[in-house]
Amino acid sequence: MNLLSEGEQFIGKQPADVEQGRSLAARLRSKAIDLSYSRATEFSPEIQELHLMAAKVALVTFGRWSSEVDQYEKDVFYYKAFNPPHKIVKEYEQFKSSR
Numbered sequence: 001m002n003l004l005s006e007g008e009q010f011i012g013k014q015p016a017d018v019e020q021g022r023s024l025a026a027r028l029r030s031k032a033i034d035l036s037y038s039r040a041t042e043f044s045p046e047i048q049e050l051h052l053m054a055a056k057v058a059l060v061t062f063g064r065w066s067s068e069v070d071q072y073e074k075d076v077f078y079y080k081a082f083n084p085p086h087k088i089v090k091e092y093e094q095f096k097s098s099r
Contacts, residue, residue, distance in 0.1 A: 003028050004046075007053035011060050021061025025072060028054035032075070051075040052088040056095055064099055 010016070010024055032050035035041040055072035062068040079086035
């Protein structure tokens with residue numbers, strides 16, 4: 001199973017296992033960062049998908065008011081600076097407001 005599928009499955013499972021969620025969010029974020037630092041994959045659309053999924057997993061795991069979600073949200077909100085903002089920003093904001 002790939003990380004994005006694992007993230008989708010985790011989000012659908014309630015209640016969230018905190019340790020599993022912490023680990024999964026970190027692995028998703030790490031994979032996104034690894035891809036962005038490689039010349040061969042630095043423009044891969046998977047980077048944004050991984051950041052989005054990491055933020056969703058963190059939100060489900062820790063709750064919307066937890067400071068542990070902050071770094072994951074910063075990764076997503078980086079894409080607000082694009083003109084127009086990247087679609088993952090709106091998708092994350094909608095996901096967050098539904099929680």
